[in-house]
Amino acid sequence: MGGARPGEFAARLARCGSPYLWVLRPEMAAEVAGGEGLVVPWCAQEAVLGHPAVGLFVTHCGWNSILESVAAGVPVLGCPVLSEQTTNWRQASSTAAWGIGAELPQGAGREEVEAMVREMMGGRKGKEARERTREWKRKAEASAREGGSSWENIARFVEDVLLKVKETTTT
Structure with missing residues (x-):
């Protein structure tokens, strides 16, 4: 992240004065030692983001990560690297769009x-x-609750697509 090797980036995080959890592939984690951080090969990201102690999510900006951050109410420090990550980040960071981070x-x-x-x-x-x-x-x-826009869109999808497909295949 940030163009640094894992050990270098961990040293940068350690200087920030906040404890951190970093999910990192095992072969890369060997470079990271000490500090106030915990490096693990995997975590239940939604559960971690939902914990009240989490104040910031540093991410490459995959779409699921962005959505999970919003669902948890945690702002993002984005480090987009490739593919759709840059596009996701533009949507998430722009104050004209979501404005959820830097x-x-x-x-x-x-x-x-x-x-x-x-x-x-x-x-x-x-x-x-x-x-x-x-x-x-x-x-x-609000959109996911009964009567909300997402709720209504799913109901419409089930009725217009799934139920019609079922009717077509049974007749």
């Missing part, structure tokens, strides 16, 4: 990583992103 540029140095994490954990930009994330979380929950 971007950590590729190749960010120690001071830049430290400054961005500190800002997102307790600065103005972080507070604004946290509130926007919580606002999107409330909207998502």
Whole structure:
């Protein structure tokens, strides 16, 4: 992340003064030691993001990660690398769209990583992103409730597509 090797990035995170959990492939985790962080090969991401102690999600910005962050009400520090991640990040970070975080540029140095994490954990930009994330979380929950737009769209899909397919195959 941030264009650094895992050990270098862990050192950058350690300077931020906040404990962290980092999910990292085992062959890469050998480079990371010490500090206030915990490095694991896998975690239940939704459960971790849903924990009240989580203040920020540093991610490559895969779509599921972005949605899980919104569902948990956790702002994002994005490090898009390839494929759709950049497009996802533009949607998530733009204040004209969601405005739920900030971007950590590729190749960010120690001071830049430290400054961005500190800002997102307790600065103005972080507070604004946290509130926007919580606002999107409330909207998502409302749309998924009975009578909400997502609820109605699923019901319409079942009726218009699935039930018609069933009728066609049984007649």
